[in-house]
Amino acid sequence: MTKYGRKGETKRIGLFVLSVLLVAVLIGSCFARYTEEFDPCFFKRGIIELGPGEHYALYYDVETGEMMAKELPRARLPPEAYIAIARAPLWIREKLRKAFEDLTKRDICVSGNSKPCLGDLNGDGLNDLVVGSKDGVLTYYENTGAMGFPQWTRKDRVFFGIRVYNFSAPSLADLNGDGLLDLAVGCGDGKIYFWWNFGTKTQRNGVAITQCLPI
Secondary structure: OOHHHHHHHHHHHHHHHHHHHHHHHHHHHHHHHHHHHHOHHHOOOOOOOOOOOOOEEEEEEOOOOEEEEEEOOOOOOOHHHHHHHHHOOHHHHHHHHHHHHHHHOOOOOOOOOOEEEEEOOOOOOOOEEEEEOOOOEEEEEEEOOEOOEOOEEEOOOOOOOOEOOOOOEEEEEOOOOOOOOEEEEEOOOOEEEEEEEOOEOOEOOOEEEEEEEEO
């Protein structure tokens, strides 16, 4: 091999080695960025302490970039539950209260074709829930939670006997200007049935159907 031939071969080898080094640098840079973005070790670790027997809402705070916990207010229980708790021994009262609270957390479920509407029926500033269904029955859930944190407690006696033929679609509004929410219910027969609220803002006594109109 001539002198010039050896120089050309050396030059080609040098260019090959340089190309390999450039490719390695590019691959290493891309891998470093990928690792920084996706490697689990780059996640920030945090711990949230929760009190025993309490209920919390967990949410992500965008400003601080952390998970936060907010203690939820306790559900209001029926008067009979508070009487039973007060009569129980001290060591079991908290467990008994928790058992009563769990009983109030029933699933919201009707026979089918649910049609919900919201309105404050007992004047406590919280929206209660009335749900219609395909069998024409109305199911009432009182909001026993707090503002922003609803807790639904089913009470069957409130709308006992109030139903339409089928596919009930309730709506709540003050129809006669007395400050109380009245009830209008659409039905599968093409009519709207009305019940007037003759109670007070904190008690629903006497509702009576007065008329029905075609849709």
